[in-house]
Amino acid sequence: MLDSHVQSDRIAEILEAHSGLEGPLLPILHAIQAEFGFVPDSAIPQIAAALTISKAEVHGVISFYHDFREKPAGRHVLKLCRAEACQAAFGNSVADRAKEKLGIDWHETTPDGAVTLEPVFCLGLCACGPAAMVDGKLVGMLTPKSVEKLIDEVKK
């Protein structure tokens, strides 16, 4: 964990870098999350002051969007597509196997902090589903067997 001074200095830099944008809040939150892996609570008053909006508004935006985390994720994030086209290609059986293998449900992190499992609604890979994204890398045509292998590789 970064010390709080370093953290607030870095957030100040991010705010400064986005000062020229129209409607800068989403780009700012993305940049903060890219830096820290989540949006720390302490960032909220700093953002609010810089954009002259209320802390409640900043919190409201963070909580509205699925992407923004209020606490750190596991070391790896496995996103499995739950949308219709992947379901048609038997994505549910892939998801069931992944949950069983990891011993967790959606939005949970394995006790060792290795993997966070998240649903995603469409990666645009609908003609080669079931699809997943592992730490930003796309994977298509998963099977219950291949998702187990994927999890083993990720955990290595």
Add this chain to the structure above:
Amino acid sequence: MRVWLPLDSFALAMGGEEVAAAIMAEAKARGVDVTLTRNGSRGMAWLEPLAEVEVDGVRHGFGPMKVADVAGLFGDLAKHPKALGPIEELDWMKGQTRLTFARVGVIDPLSLAEYRAQGGLAGLERAKGMTKAQIVAEVTESGLRGRGGAGFPTGIKWKTVSEAAGDRKYIVCNADEGDSATFADRMLMEGDPFTLIEGMAIAGLACGATKGFVYIRSEYPVAIRVMREAVEIARAEGVLGAAFDMEIRVGAGAYVCGEETSLLNSLEGKRGIVRAKPPLPALEGFMGKPTVVNNVISLASVPVILSKGAAFYKDFGLGRSRGTIPLQIAGNVKYGGLYETAFGLTLGEIVDRIAGGCFTDRPVKAVQVGGPLGAYFPRALFDTPFGYEEFAAKDGLIGHAGLTLFDDSADMLQMARFAMEFCAIESCGKCTPCRLGSTRGVETIDRLARGDASAMPILTDLCNTMKLGSLCALGGFTPYPVMSAVTHFPDDFARAKEAAE
């Protein structure tokens, strides 16, 4: 030796990066001089990663490639186990009318020189010599309708913005392509980003707008990267500049932000809550200024309309659905991918002839047309021609032209339940029918699943309320998949009852 291997997400998801690396490693080991171009996808998802090698000036296809198939590309190509022959001669390619996707898969997406050589920027050049009203008239005359799903005439939207008073105006491209079974926006942005940039620049000229935004969903990292690089190139080459410039913005995983007013709020840095209309975004949009909000494919269809003329484009299609539509065929499908064709094919032709049915080789039970808010069509309705009005007449919609095939193992009650569950997860919360109705919908369908037939009139009534009382298409159209499942697949709802008894 000239080789192409797509940078498209389909190819990457199937191991494209590893194949590309293997090609370069093999070339180095053999001392062969290889020029590897990372192109867009030709749309044949089942063949990805699809490598192409130039033989006597003709591009031959090889796929789906594995790393083990790479060495063979340096031997006798005719004997390569994955050889497909000349790419343009494949049935999938020959059957299409590629207007919007003419260059996707053909050119290097980030080469403005190749873009120009393949007819790029001709539309913008022509538009520069026209008045605002002339450009708007040309787009109106082409019959182009919003390809995002609503089907609103693009020219009329532009006219409103063009004639609106405002010290600043904006062109916003909706690239929040969240519907399952749709990937045309993604493929266009990854495979031919300058077409979208050109379309937006033309829209800027037509409407007097100087700034454009592309709002891309965060689930599309490749499209975001390619679009950002393309904008920088276009700026450096003077295509973008003081007269019209643009910015790439990234969404944050909210499906509802594909709704135009919610998208505008998100772009302004707010919660993606739907706005009541009026005022129309065309008059009070981004930052309260007149704003065009168009889908990627709508904007990307504009350059060809301007370069070849409205009459050329209008000549394709049927009824009030003019031009071409990139069909996106997905789900349990043998030959899935993107297929651009004139409106008018029947659903059956698309499903059986083009897509080849299900990969499980079982009968196609249902096709969901138009994404999560689209209706499930049974085989009995496969004679429906692909057009806006034609699908509306069958209580469906074409939406963004995505089609998801399901085989006979699909449980339509579960699919109806999922539609309600998805609506509950993604509802912005502003209007009651959507926010509460979706959760009550899940519960009501669970009652049906337990064999409580008395829940059916409640579900029907709830769907009616959501349809008529919701502020936007999320709550308003969720009844389409639900009620089409109930209407066309009554056995799936009755079976649940028998099971309970």
